[in-house]
Amino acid sequence: MNVLEARDLAKSFGDLKAVDGVSFNIAPGETYGLLGPNGAGKTTSISMVCGLLEADAGEVRVMGQLMSPRTVAPKAHLGLVPQDLAVYPDLTARENIEFFGRLYGMKGKELSSRAGEVLEVIGLTERGNDRAKEFSGGMKRRLNIGIGLLHRPQLLILDEPTVGVDPQSRNAILESVEVLAGEGIAVLYTTHYMEEAERLCDRVAIIDEGKVKAEGTRRELVQLVGQNDRVSIAGTGPLAQVASMLGSIAGVTEATSHEQRVDLLVENASGRLPELLASAATAGMSISGVEVEEPNLEAAFLHLTGKALRD
Amino acid sequence: MRSLLAITRKDLRLRLRDRSVIITGLLAPLVLALIFNFVFGSAFAGDADFEPSYGVVAAEDGETARVLAGIADSIGSEPQMFASVEEAEAAVDAGDLDAVFVIPTGFDQSIQAGGGGELEVIGNVDSPTATQIAAAIASGYGLGLERVQLSIAAGIAAGGDPATLVPAAIGDQNRTQVSIGKIEAAIRQLDGTTYAVAGMAVFFLMFTAQFGFRSLLDERRDGTLARILATPTSPNSVLGAKTLVSFLLGLMSLTVLLIAGALLMGAQWGDPLAVGVLVLAAVAAAVSISAVVSGFARTPEAAENQHAVVSVVLGMLGGTFFPIGQEGGVLSTLTELTPHHWFLRGLANVAGGGGLAEALPAVGWLLVMAVVLGSVAAWVMSRQVWK
Numbered sequence: 001m002n003v004l005e006a007r008d009l010a011k012s013f014g015d016l017k018a019v020d021g022v023s024f025n026i027a028p029g030e031t032y033g034l035l036g037p038n039g040a041g042k043t044t045s046i047s048m049v050c051g052l053l054e055a056d057a058g059e060v061r062v063m064g065q066l067m068s069p070r071t072v073a074p075k076a077h078l079g080l081v082p083q084d085l086a087v088y089p090d091l092t093a094r095e096n097i098e099f100f101g102r103l104y105g106m107k108g109k110e111l112s113s114r115a116g117e118v119l120e121v122i123g124l125t126e127r128g129n130d131r132a133k134e135f136s137g138g139m140k141r142r143l144n145i146g147i148g149l150l151h152r153p154q155l156l157i158l159d160e161p162t163v164g165v166d167p168q169s170r171n172a173i174l175e176s177v178e179v180l181a182g183e184g185i186a187v188l189y190t191t192h193y194m195e196e197a198e199r200l201c202d203r204v205a206i207i208d209e210g211k212v213k214a215e216g217t218r219r220e221l222v223q224l225v226g227q228n229d230r231v232s233i234a235g236t237g238p239l240a241q242v243a244s245m246l247g248s249i250a251g252v253t254e255a256t257s258h259e260q261r262v263d264l265l266v267e268n269a270s271g272r273l274p275e276l277l278a279s280a281a282t283a284g285m286s287i288s289g290v291e292v293e294e295p296n297l298e299a300a301f302l303h304l305t306g307k308a309l310r311d
Numbered sequence: 312m313r314s315l316l317a318i319t320r321k322d323l324r325l326r327l328r329d330r331s332v333i334i335t336g337l338l339a340p341l342v343l344a345l346i347f348n349f350v351f352g353s354a355f356a357g358d359a360d361f362e363p364s365y366g367v368v369a370a371e372d373g374e375t376a377r378v379l380a381g382i383a384d385s386i387g388s389e390p391q392m393f394a395s396v397e398e399a400e401a402a403v404d405a406g407d408l409d410a411v412f413v414i415p416t417g418f419d420q421s422i423q424a425g426g427g428g429e430l431e432v433i434g435n436v437d438s439p440t441a442t443q444i445a446a447a448i449a450s451g452y453g454l455g456l457e458r459v460q461l462s463i464a465a466g467i468a469a470g471g472d473p474a475t476l477v478p479a480a481i482g483d484q485n486r487t488q489v490s491i492g493k494i495e496a497a498i499r500q501l502d503g504t505t506y507a508v509a510g511m512a513v514f515f516l517m518f519t520a521q522f523g524f525r526s527l528l529d530e531r532r533d534g535t536l537a538r539i540l541a542t543p544t545s546p547n548s549v550l551g552a553k554t555l556v557s558f559l560l561g562l563m564s565l566t567v568l569l570i571a572g573a574l575l576m577g578a579q580w581g582d583p584l585a586v587g588v589l590v591l592a593a594v595a596a597a598v599s600i601s602a603v604v605s606g607f608a609r610t611p612e613a614a615e616n617q618h619a620v621v622s623v624v625l626g627m628l629g630g631t632f633f634p635i636g637q638e639g640g641v642l643s644t645l646t647e648l649t650p651h652h653w654f655l656r657g658l659a660n661v662a663g664g665g666g667l668a669e670a671l672p673a674v675g676w677l678l679v680m681a682v683v684l685g686s687v688a689a690w691v692m693s694r695q696v697w698k
Contacts, residue, residue, distance in 0.1 A: 047537075050541040051540075051541065052537050052540055052541060069540075069546075072543045072544070072545055073543065075541060075542055075543045075544075076542075076543045078541060080538060080541040082534055082537060082538055084534045085534070086533065086534035086535045086537065086538040087535070088321070088325065088535065090325050090328050090329060091321070091324070091325065095321075095324075099317060099321050100538070100539075100542065102313065102314070102317035103314050103317055103318075103539060103542040103543070103544050104542055104543065105313065105543070147538070
């Protein structure tokens with residue numbers, strides 16, 4: 001059973017169609033990305049998924065239970081990390097975590113123990129009894145995430161959790177998400193940072209103007225636009241002949257020689273790399289290094305929406 | 312219920328931690344009550360030592376002079392009798408008397424002959440309350456005389472003997488006047504200190520009772536409301552918690568102030584049970600008003616401003632600064648629309664020796680306000696949750 005099923009979601013604000021027929025499913029342990037520019041409809045979609053906003057059309061099911069603003073039970077399966085900081089500055093980190101824990105029905109030693117674990121995960125154990133208003137922006141962000149983890153949700157929803165975060169904290173947040181995904185939690189992750197989606201997400205939906213333009217793994221999305229992996233073999237020798245010979249190998253769509261390197265466009269480079277390197281060596285090339293660059297979502301996004309991601 | 316209690320606990324912790332409720336709910340009203348008591352204490356009617364001094368100007372020793380002197384004696388010090396208006400005015404101007412009743416020459420004869428007359432009251436400008444009481448006595452005596460005349464006229468028309476009808480009717484009139492004077496002047500008043508403490512307590516109650524609802528708007532702005540609603544917490548639990556927080560803070564503020572007023576300033580409240588019921592009803596009404604005001608506000612700042620305006624207007628109308636209701640007219644009607652008025656009236660009834668029964672009319676009106684405005688509040692506040 002999918003942890004989350006969103007079907008044909010639609011939401012308008014006046015004449016503006018913020019979300020228009022968005023559908024997606026998330027399986028247990030899967031990290032699913034909603035990738036789109038600001039104003040694409042990501043947060044509106046998430047608000048409907050969390051039962052904070054009534055959908056004009058469509059439905060959301062969490063663990064098979066219908067979600068709406070009037071329902072309470074399915075929300076027990078969710079952990080929400082909102083885009084903007086949603087913590088109480090005058091409460092300590094521990095008090096913040098424990099307050100939301102009580103709303104999820106946790107209490108007593110279980111709550112206290114789990115709050116300690118979460119503080120450990122987000123690296124705030126030493127600052128647990130300090131008020132949140134005394135924290136740096138990155139620490140507040142980590143607390144914001146920690147609150148969402150407390151009750152071990154089956155679905156963790158992170159709405160642009162790294163916006164405005166310093167690189168160090170950002171990396172810590174991404175690592176936390178990777179750990180959670182490794183523990184089997186389903187994650188819905190919205191971002192307009194391409195590299196985050198590429199790093200974290202098993203599947204990605206490219207969303208723009210309220211519609212899902214395409215959905216799939218990174219490879220599937222890139223294949224939609226027909227791009228191949230780029231392989232750059234550095235070395236010396238008869239590079240022109242090497243390029244010519246490699247270009248004749250099946251799966252290599254383009255081969256060009258440069259000063260001290262040969263560049264190739266290859267379908268599924270990781271599967272063909274041993275053959276390519278062996279052929280280059282046979283052709284007389286002395287290889288000093290290899291770089292493989294898979295096609296990225298940036299190009300796919302540009303292709304699908306006609307605009308750069310940060311437009 | 313679990314979520315309601317968790318939110319309530321969190322809100323109370325935040326409020327007590329930022330000290331706003333301590334300042335607004337306790338310190339400010341106590342300090343202001345002290346100031347008001349110091350500056351205006353003697354101006355409030357019904358002080359424990361309130362003993363108005365009256366005089367009577369009468370050219371002859373008639374029935375009216377005897378009656379008015381008797382009433383004045385019953386609610387104040389022994390009245391002085393004057394033969395001329397000039398002497399009486401001099402005594403009033405010198406501050407020796409609060410007011411004098413001036414009975415025109417031939418007044419009693421004119422009344423007994425079925426004619427008219429005019430009683431005059433000359434008051435000391437520094438004794439407005441005592442003068443008002445004197446004017447009320449004179450007015451009431453005049454009304455009584457009209458009844459006497461009607462009674463005698465009816466008796467004569469029915470074949471009665473004027474010689475027996477007149478003394479009997481005048482005797483009835485005397486008893487009525489004395490009785491009214493005692494109740495109005497001696498029992499149903501708070502002394503100056505008690506009035507100042509009660510007025511400030513109920514005035515600041517309106518500010519304290521807004522804290523819970525104001526926090527709802529704060530949470531909506533800060534995103535924590537959305538986060539709460541994304542947990543298995545119903546909107547009704549959120550509203551219930553905010554209402555409970557407002558109620559508890561208001562109750563704490565009012566209770567502590569009444570106790571502090573008694574211990575520190577000597578305020579006298581009367582029957583604890585009756586006062587307790589009045590306090591609960593007043594807090595309920597204040598919470599409902601605060602909820603309505605917050606329900607129509609778009610931002611926390613707007614809510615605070617609207618609360619300030621409503622609280623001051625209701626406080627002024629309700630007589631928390633001065634007993635405006637006795638001035639009569641439209642203001643008297645408006646003042647009865649405020650919880651402040653009913654709270655103070657209820658306290659006055661209880662402080663004068665009354666019990667729960669004497670407090671019930673005020674409690675009833677306060678609860679009516681709480682229920683009616685609470686119904687409106689439930690609707691507008693639920694819209695606030697989902698904005």
